[in-house]
Amino acid sequence: xxxxxxxxxxxxxxxxxxxxxxxxxxxxxxxxxxxxxxxxxxxxxxxxxxxxxxxxxxxxxxxxxxxxxxxxxxxxxxxxxxxxxxxxxxxxxxxxxxxxxxxxxxxxxxxxxx
Amino acid sequence: xxxxxxxxxxxxxxxxxxxxxxxxxxxxxxxxxxxxxxxxxxxxxxxxxxxxxxxxxxxxxxxxxxxxxxxxxxxxxxxxxxxxxxxxxxxxxxxxxxxxxxxxxxxxxxxxxxxxxxxxxxxxxxxxxxxxxxxxxxxxxxxxxxxxxxxxxxxxxxxxxxxxxxxxxxxxxxxxxxxxxxxxxxxxxxxxxxxxxxxxxxxxxxxxxxxxxxxxxxxxxxxxxxxxxxxxxxxxxxxxxxxxxxxxxxxxxxxxxxxxxxxxxxxxxxxxxxxxxxxxxxxxxxxxxxxxxxxxxxxxxxxxxxxxxxxxxxxxxxxxxxxxxxxxxxxxxxxxxxxxxxxxxxxxxxxxxxxxxxxxxxxxxxxxxxxxxxxxxxxxxxxxxxxxxxxxxxxxxxxxxxxxxxxxxxxxxxxxxxxxxxxxxxxxxxxxxxxxxxxxxxxxxxxx
Numbered sequence: 236x237x238x239x240x241x242x243x244x245x246x247x248x249x250x251x252x253x254x255x256x257x258x259x260x261x262x263x264x265x266x267x268x269x270x271x272x273x274x275x276x277x278x279x280x281x282x283x284x285x286x287x288x289x290x291x292x293x294x295x296x297x298x299x300x301x302x303x304x305x306x307x308x309x310x311x312x313x314x315x316x317x318x319x320x321x322x323x324x325x326x327x328x329x330x331x332x333x334x335x336x337x338x339x340x341x342x343x344x345x346x347x348x349x
Numbered sequence: 350x351x352x353x354x355x356x357x358x359x360x361x362x363x364x365x366x367x368x369x370x371x372x373x374x375x376x377x378x379x380x381x382x383x384x385x386x387x388x389x390x391x392x393x394x395x396x397x398x399x400x401x402x403x404x405x406x407x408x409x410x411x412x413x414x415x416x417x418x419x420x421x422x423x424x425x426x427x428x429x430x431x432x433x434x435x436x437x438x439x440x441x442x443x444x445x446x447x448x449x450x451x452x453x454x455x456x457x458x459x460x461x462x463x464x465x466x467x468x469x470x471x472x473x474x475x476x477x478x479x480x481x482x483x484x485x486x487x488x489x490x491x492x493x494x495x496x497x498x499x500x501x502x503x504x505x506x507x508x509x510x511x512x513x514x515x516x517x518x519x520x521x522x523x524x525x526x527x528x529x530x531x532x533x534x535x536x537x538x539x540x541x542x543x544x545x546x547x548x549x550x551x552x553x554x555x556x557x558x559x560x561x562x563x564x565x566x567x568x569x570x571x572x573x574x575x576x577x578x579x580x581x582x583x584x585x586x587x588x589x590x591x592x593x594x595x596x597x598x599x600x601x602x603x604x605x606x607x608x609x610x611x612x613x614x615x616x617x618x619x620x621x622x623x624x625x626x627x628x629x630x631x632x633x634x635x636x637x638x639x640x641x642x643x644x645x646x647x648x649x650x651x652x653x654x655x656x657x658x659x660x661x662x663x664x665x666x667x668x669x670x671x672x673x674x675x676x677x678x679x680x681x682x683x684x685x686x687x688x689x690x691x692x693x694x695x696x697x698x699x700x701x702x703x704x705x706x707x708x709x710x711x712x713x714x715x716x717x718x719x720x721x722x723x724x725x726x727x728x729x730x731x732x733x734x735x736x737x738x739x740x741x742x743x744x745x746x747x748x749x750x751x752x753x754x755x756x757x758x759x760x761x762x763x764x765x766x767x768x769x770x771x772x773x774x775x776x777x778x779x780x781x782x783x784x785x786x787x788x789x790x791x792x793x794x795x796x797x
Contacts, residue, residue: 264377265384282408283381287374291417295356308387310380313373 248281250332252289253325256299256317263304263312264290290315298324363422364430374417382407428746432753439754440761443726447758450722454762457715459769464708466770467777468701476690477613479551480650485660486616486692487518487647489668492681499643503633504671504682508647511667514655519543520626520644523617528583529596535583537621539597540614541570544625549650550615557591557606560625570627573602577610579621597622615648616692638676648689661686719762723755 255270256262262270267290268283293299298321306312317325363370382403389399404410418424440447475481487508489500500520509518521542528535544560547553554574564570573595575584584590594601602624614620632640651660668684691698734747742750 263380265381268381283385283406284378284408284410284413287378287413287417288420291421295359295421296352297355306380306384308380308383310383311376312380313377 248285248289249293250325250328252286253293253298253317253321253328256315257322257325261302261304261314261316263306263314265306265312267315293321296324297321360420360422361426364426370421371418374414378407378410428749429753432750433757435750436754436757440757446722446726447761450719450758451761451765453715453718453722454759455765455769457712458763458766459773461705461708461712462766462770463773463777464701464705466774468705472694472698472701476615476693477611478615481690482688483651483653483655484549484615484689485649485651485657485686486689487649487664488685490683490685491673491677492683493679498685499645500647501674501682502628502642502644503636503674504668505644505647506630506633507671508664508667512649512663514651514660514663515649516652517545517549518647518649519545519549520647521546522626522645523620526622527598528579528622529598530583534598537579537597538618539622539624540617540620541626542623546623546648549648551650552609552612554606555609556588557604559606564625565627565630567627567629570625571600571602572605572625573597574606574608574623575604576608576619576621576623577612578619580607615689616646636674638674641674641676657686657688719758727751 251271252267255267255274259266259270264283264286268281268286271281271286290299290301294301294315298318299315300318301313301315303311304314385403385406386396386399389402390396394402476484478484487500488498489504491497491499491501502520505518505520512518519542521540524539524541526537526539528537542560544562544565547559553559555577557574560572560574564572575590580586580590584593590604590607593604595604596602608623626644628642629640633642649660651657664684664686668682671682673680673682737747737750738744
């Protein structure tokens with residue numbers, strides 16, 4: 236599966252990035268891309284550069300912060316971590332995602348039956 | 350909402366710290382790239398293949414950077430800053446053009462600004478009195494062979510007694526006098542004024558008290574009020590001056606008050622000292638030759654809601670019921686009621702407006718001049734603009750750049766213009782009679 240138009244999935248990607256950081260602690264951009272690849276069983280292929288757009292958006296909203304550190308290949312990399320308000324936002328979004336997903340699922344099942 | 354503000358703030362901040370962010374991003378992406386490539390090498394690709402695969406997986410670097418740049422800051426602001434920097438460089442590269450254009454502009458702007466600040470102070474601002482629009486100047490015109498603008502004291506007394514539209518009316522005469530001190534004599538500009546003068550102007554004394562109504566009468570008028578300036582200069586600003594006796598060339602007076610520093614005497618150049626009008630009112634009202642005197646100025650405050658037309662109408666009715674004294678038989682009397690502001694400004698108005706128009710035309714000429722200079726320069730810059738367009742500058746961007754350049758020119762011109770205006774203003778002040786209000790403190794306010 237490749238991601239459709241970026242505008243549509245901006246929110247989804249942001250949510251995935253936020254969740255990855257909340258679950259694994261500080262990560263750099265490469266690490267985030269790997270994590271998303273992994274959890275989506277490598278079925279989700281994205282242009283990894285778009286992760287940086289997502290990181291910028293999240294940072295501007297104050298949901299994540301960044302710090303310079305050393306990467307596995309001993310280069311400088313920025314490590315991102317979730318802030319307090321980022322965690323709150325993640326909780327809110329997760330909840331609303333489940334609600335909407337449940338609702339949409341219900342509606343679709345209704346269609347199947349009737 | 351809070352997030353929207355936060356994002357806007359972050360973007361604004363990035364607008365100024367551009368370069369370091371860009372370098373950091375480069376570094377971050379390089380790391381990412383190399384990690385991806387080494388992963389592919391570990392999977393068995395050649396370095397060359399790994400590099401290509403990494404590039405594919407990462408996506409377009411240039412587009413990414415472009416889009417990050419746009420959402421990181423406000424590109425429009427960044428461009429504007431770039432254009433300003435570019436315009437400032439123009440001053441260095443083409444100093445002759447910029448300096449001459451700015452100088453021409455500065456002359457025009459300076460002239461009109463100076464004119465406006467003077468006109469503004471003299472014509473447009475109200476007089477420095479409370480509710481100044483209710484103040485009028487009243488004069489009697491005595492006409493036989495020529496017209497004299499002078500008021501007969503008995504008529505002033507009748508006006509004051511009969512009129513209904515004024516809350517107070519006062520008369521005053523300027524008198525040059527001399528102050529006698531131990532060190533010698535000092536010439537003074539003084540005035541004899543009704544006790545009602547300060548109430549008419551709704552002014553009060555800084556120290557002591559205003560004149561009392563009974564002090565208007567001859568024989569009870571040996572009291573004086575000092576101006577702030579004279580009090581400071583001749584009496585050292587001592588509060589104990591109240592009650593002291595001072596000697597003028599026409600006798601001694603007891604100081605009863607000091608005027609506030611900002612008090613401005615109407616229609617006369619700066620006044621040092623004031624004594625009561627001191628008329629023998631009973632004798633004046635007989636209208637006999639030899640006892641009838643004149644007053645030069647009468648001012649009055651209209652009651653709230655009274656228009657100048659109504660005041661004029663009432664004064665004309667009163668005047669028509671008064672007959673000239675016998676010794677002035679054959680003289681035609683009429684009365685003139687004008688706003689005090691007009692009396693202050695008087696004939697100056699036309700001259701000032703003419704000067705103002707002249708300065709306006711001058712500014713117009715200046716604009717035409719600068720416009721043609723810019724036009725000529727545009728011709729020589731064709732090549733530069735063509736290069737910019739070829740490098741991808743949009744039409745709007747080129748127009749913006751030229752506009753910003755003109756803006757810098759205008760700012761430069763007005764900056765120098767302000768300095769010129771300041772100098773010119775002081776020059777213009779000497780052309781103005783000293784009877785204008787606050788002549789030495791003409792404001793240089795934001796409107797000008």
